[in-house]
Amino acid sequence: MDKKAILLTALLGAAGTALIAPAVVAEQAISPERLEQGKALAFDRFKGNCLACHWIEGGELTGNYGPPLVAMKIRYPDREALREQIWDAAIKNPHTRMPPFGRNRILTEEEIDLVTDFIHSL
Amino acid sequence: MKKLIVACFLTVMMASAHATPEQDRLALRAFFQERFPKLDLNEMINGLYAFDEGAREQWLEMEDFPPYEIAIEEGEEAFNKPFANGKTYADCFANGGMGVKQDFPYFDVGTGEIITMEYAINKCRTDNDEEPLPWLVGELAQIAAYMAYTSRGNKMNVVIPDDPRALAAYEAGKEYYYTRRxxxxxxxxxxxxxxAGMMLRADRLSGMLGQATHWPVYRSKWGEIGTIQKRFQECNSQVRAKPYEAQSQEYRQLEYFLSYMSNGMELNGPASRR
Amino acid sequence: MKRNLYLPFSALLAVLMSPASAMAADADEYVAALEKAQSQICEAATRVQLWNTSEALLEEAAEAAAKGNFDEGIKLANEAALHAELAVATAVREKKNWHLYVPK
Incomplete structure (x- = not known):
């Protein structure tokens, strides 16, 4: 991404988070260790393997099968909606291409919580 | 009101069940032409290289010294070597096995089975009291490479005869293709x-049209030439399904449907892929 | 699927010597869970294409049991059976939906 795009994302992000103050509080409660754990699961090819389909900052050889994971708090003001998307994307879109990480037990519930926290922080 | 909803539903179901293979094929071509308006659909016999100019250039360079060349030579030698009873592969096939790949798979009216080219090669062996060859790589794939090579330029011509069993096999293959697993x-x-055309990690995804025209394939990832059913097994494993046996009924039905969808497209096997 | 169900003697010894063994599941309970899972998986295999995870989980279960960890063995055997059930659930849903994605 170029600088303009990053700035725009940041501005939008700031505007978005200002509108949903409780999320800011919730974010502060998530420890850096927890985010690291979530990131490790997201990047692990045998766990979340998010990079196979999604661009994530810091990821290499990322796919474009799914949308880039940026400005997640604007797209998902409600963390639970993001968690549901990861747990089973077919609930919202039956023709989704995203594997149902929770419904098909690809990740454990605890792992999904960690991944959700990390993705929501992007 | 309730009755009406049920009636509508039934109409939809019947409409979909009654699409003929030829309607399916034309609808599929229209689907890809709509997704890629500028693409010459016949380019799709080159798989992912139809969508990726950079990768295509690298691939064309590799084609100067194609990695499947040795397989064709070894396949030719194996093809011409007589069995213990003096007969040869040529005796088992129309036109001595030369330039016949466009007709595979076909529906065998006698047995009701779908016969892929690899299936026919091994059947030729067992009919002549020879041991069957392993299905996925090695000598069988080499013989198939040679036979494919002699069929280059011919147009895929899979036939679904007017037989309910043949249509049922086609429909089963179609259901397999569209079913999540x-x-x-x-x-x-x-x-x-x-x-199709998008990136999964560092690999671009090929499209369904033309997916059956270029087998067997030398994949850099495999480091050898392998059959289309090896790829079926690999795809199944990648989505964490337990693969079926090669030449199982399920895979032969899938290959029948998939090949029919490439009808009218030029054969260009064997090929090389990343 | 042809797995050796007999447990090594060392595993049995490990259980007998473990002070916590009174609380934990024993070999019989593990074998019962394993057999139940195997029959469920075989039944599912006659109906749908299985996931490649079920048999892998059964192997992990056998490894855990061989070390005397029957609780883990039972947990993994149950998970293997659950994966077979989930494969069936997807197939049942797909039976209704697959034709929606065929170009008309």
Whole structure:
């Protein structure tokens, strides 16, 4: 991404988070260790393997099968909606291409919580 | 009101069940032409290289010294070597086995089975009291490479005869292609239609049209030449489904449907892929 | 699927010597869970294409049991059976939906 795009994302992000103050509080409660754990699961090819389909900052050889994971708090003001998307994307879109990480037990519930926290922080 | 909803539903179901293979094929071509308006659909026999100019250039350079060349030579030698009873592969096939790949798979009216080219090669062996060869790589794939090579330029011409068993086999293959499976719950369709041309990690996804024209394939990832059913097994494993046996009924039905969808397209096997 | 169900003697010894063994599941309970899972998986295999995870989980279960960890063995055997059930659930849903994605 170029600088303009990053700035725009940041501005939008700031505007978005200002509108949903409780999320800011919730974010502060998530420890850096927890985010690291979530990131490790997201990047692990045998766990979340998010990079196979999604661009994530810091990821290499990322796919474009799914949308880039940026400005997640604007797209998902409600963390639970993001968690549901990861747990089973077919609930919202039956023709989704995203594997149902929770419904098909690809990740454990605890792992999904960690991944959700990390993705929501992007 | 309730009655009406049920009636509508039934109409939809019947409409879909009554699409002929030829209607399916034309609808599929229209689907890809709409997704890629500028693409010459005949380019899709080159798989992912139809969508990726950079990768295509590298691939064309590799084609100067194709990695499948040795397989063709070894396949030719094996093809011409007589069995213990003095007969040869040529005796088992129309036109001595030369330039016949466009007719495979076909429906055998006598047995009701779908006969892929690899299936026919091994049947030729067992009919002549020879041991069957392993299905996926090695001598069988080499013989198939040679036979494919002699068929280059011919147009795929899979026939579905007017026999309910043949149509049922085609329909089963079609259902397989569009059905999600495995822990990751992907259908063939999700990757090779909905997402054709997109990147999965560092690999671009090929489209369904032309997917059957260029086998067997030398994949750099395999380091050898392998059959289309090896790829079926690999795809199944990648979505975490337990693969079927090679030349199982399920895979032969899938190959029948998939090959029919490439009808009218030029054969260009064997090929090389990343 | 042809797995050796007999447990090594060392595993049995490990259980007998373990002070916690009174609380934990024993070999019989593990074998019962394993057999139940195997029959469920075989039944599912006659109906649908299985996931490649079920048999892998059964192997992990056998490894855990061989070390005397029957609780883990039972947990993994149950998970293997659950994966077979989930494969069936997807197939049942797909039976209704697959034709929606065929170009008309």
């Amino acid at each position: 495995g822990q990751l719950e992907f259908a063939c369709e999700n990757c090779h239609m909905q997402s």
